[in-house]
Amino acid sequence: MEKRPVEKIVRIVTLAPVMALLALSILLGAQPERFGGIGNYVMAVIFLTVLPLLAYPLQQILPGWKDKGRDGQRKLAIWMAVIGYVAGVLCALAAAVPKGLLLVYLAYLLSGCLILLFNKGFKIKASGHACGVAGPLALLVCLLGPAALSGLPVLGLVYWASLRMGRHTWPELLLGSVLPLAALFLSIAVLLPF
Known part of the structure; x- marks a missing residue:
């Protein structure tokens, strides 16, 4: 058995697509009208969970x-996520989904693009794992209110597991957590006029 099995389990359970599925399901349970059906x-699950997991x-x-x-696995995961996010935004626009769901798609797309930009373009390693937890958490706080902050310990677990396994440093985790917040604010600014 590999060393640090608990940390490994934490990192598997908190993969970005898994957190997307959890966030979408929470949102569906709390405010089904945000999906418009x-x-x-199902389409959001395909674009934000299934395609990235592939x-x-x-x-x-x-x-x-x-x-x-x-x-290579990490890089391919980033690319597959961005492909899913782009396809999701395009389908969401074509289907004229409710504004709250469009916000989710746009925030995911911009987060993925920022992670890709920093990791590939600037060669600054930002934690996609932290992004994949902080992003859905920020979206849930934005759409459901402060009660969603109860998910903050999950982000703490990701930091703990990532640091213990030597997968990321503090700066990489912090940058990975800040990028989805920037993406969310930018998404709100883009959608505000509509």
Whole structure:
């Protein structure tokens, strides 16, 4: 058995697509009108959860990725997430989903783009894991109110597990947590006039 099994379990359970599924499900339970129908919920799950999760099995079979180990897996996960987010925003616009759901899609897209920009463009490692927890948490606080802050300990667990496993440093985790907040504020500013 690998060292630090509890930390590994925490990191698996808190993968960004898993947190997206949890956030979407909480939002559906609390405010189903934000989706405008169960079909929009299913589409959001496909774009924000299923497509990003496909990176893990695809990395094992894609010729350009299968020999790149964990680093390749991480990079492919970022790319698959951004593809899902772009497709989600385009479908959301085409389907004229409610504004609250469009905010979710746009915040995810901008978060993914910022993570990609920092990691690939600026070569500054920002934790996608922290982003994948802080982003949904910020969205839930924005849409449901301060009671959603009760999810903050989950972010603390991600920090703990990531630091204990040596996957990220404090600055990488903090940057990964700040980027989705910037994406959310930008998304609100973009959608405010509409």
